[in-house]
Amino acid sequence: MKSRKKVVIVGAGFAGLRLAQDLENSRYDVLLIDKNNYHQFQPLMYQVATARLEPASISFPLRKVFQHSKNVRIRIADVLSVDTNNKTIKTSIADFDYDYLVISFGCTTNYFGNPHIESCTFPMKSVPEAIQLRNRILQTFEDALIASPEHLQAMMNFVVVGGGPTGVELAGALAEMKKNILPRDYPDKDFSKLTVYLLEGSPHVLSPMSDESRKMSRHYLEELGVVVMTETIVSNYDGKTVTLQNGNTIEARNVIWAAGIAGNKLPGIPEECITRGNRLLVSRHNELLGLRDVYAIGDIAYMETPAYPKGHPQVASVAIEQAKVLAKNLKLILDTKPQTEFEYHDKGSMATVGKRKAVVDLPKFSFQGRFAWFLWMFVHLMLILSVKNKLSIFITWAYSYFNNDSTLRVLLTAANKKVDNIPVVRHNAQKD
Secondary structure, eight states: OOOOOEEEEEOOSHHHHHHHHHTTTSSSEEEEEESSSEEEOGGGHHHHHTTSSOGGGGEEEHHHHTTTOSSEEEEEOOEEEEETTTTEEEESSEEEEOSEEEEOOOEEEOOTTOHHHHHHSBOOSSHHHHHHHHHHHHHHHHHHTTOOHHHHHHHHEEEEEOOSHHHHHHHHHHHHIIIIIHHHHOTTSOOTTOEEEEEOSSSSSSTTSOHHHHHHHHHHHHHTTOEEEOSOOEEEEOSSEEEETTSOEEEOSEEEEOSOEEEOOOTTSOGGGBOGGGOEEBOTTSBBTTOTTEEEOGGGEEOOOSSOTTOOOOSHHHHHHHHHHHHHHHHHHHTTOOOOOOOOOOOOEEEEEETTEEEEEOSSOEEESHHHHHHHHHHHHHHSSOHHHHHHHHHHHHHHHHHSOOSOOOOOOOOOOOOOOOOOOOEEOSOO
């Protein structure tokens, strides 16, 4: 009996998870590897950071997703390297062989080579980072109660670097906390000095969106009291002072870095397959150029097409569509049928700034305001995996809508107890 082909998927983000789901109960054996045992819904990460949603609301256990699957297996591990000649991938727990390798482990925060910025700012690319940021924000409010006057303003300055959707949504959420939450939680403290800065290097926030959406998003932010500074580049940050390229400075103890992303590197991938931003060059079938049976999908993939000569936007909708096409093509390979070329059809983009404030660009028109906000909520609710999580988020949002409040402002810090690690013996795992 002919053995089944093995597909190894590295990364359980939007692309990797969707690919594994589409290959479920197919004629492939599928191994999904991720360093976490859950899929995280990144578009709502900022709501965890600002204590609007619980981390569990946007995190989905992978084993729960595939608990009824006959051919998808999960391994929690760090991927160390790949040997494309011998078709083997090395991880922190074992070596796995493959027939087809799919790289979908996405991107990480890009600090543009500045170690000071990397060590002193707060990123927000994962659930643990969002929880860390939430703790920092809530602790800052507590510390403000006893801060000396000379240190108070620096403590009350929140600087968000990066005017993309993440930065805009986070800045808006912080401004709404100042307006709606802090006066209730701290009636004995004047938080009028709290200032949210949004710094963006290009001339506009939400640069890829339409002119009307750019203008309205900036208007909404400034209406909430956010200090929006475009054409402003951060050159350094030492934990106390943000230094701008124009020589100006901002005293701040809290700087959130949302200024860019870069692909995660996988040792063993030839340098000629890597382009700017550490993205992997792929064909219209998402196969790495010059490398057989190795594919990349999602944020890490760089594909040039007539419609997208500079590559596709690094958004969830592209990742999901690439996963769908690759799943279809892998099935076609088994039947020795011609593969389908990937073609992305833009369904639009959106961002929310605050309650009843959002911007939406559809392929043929744009709109802003209350209806755009409701549409933003509906789309994100539909993208959430489980019915239970949809219901939980809907109830939380409904409560917040009518009360301008949430009940999630709990400081949870890690315990200091040290436990000896259980030794793990690495082995070659050719088969499950």
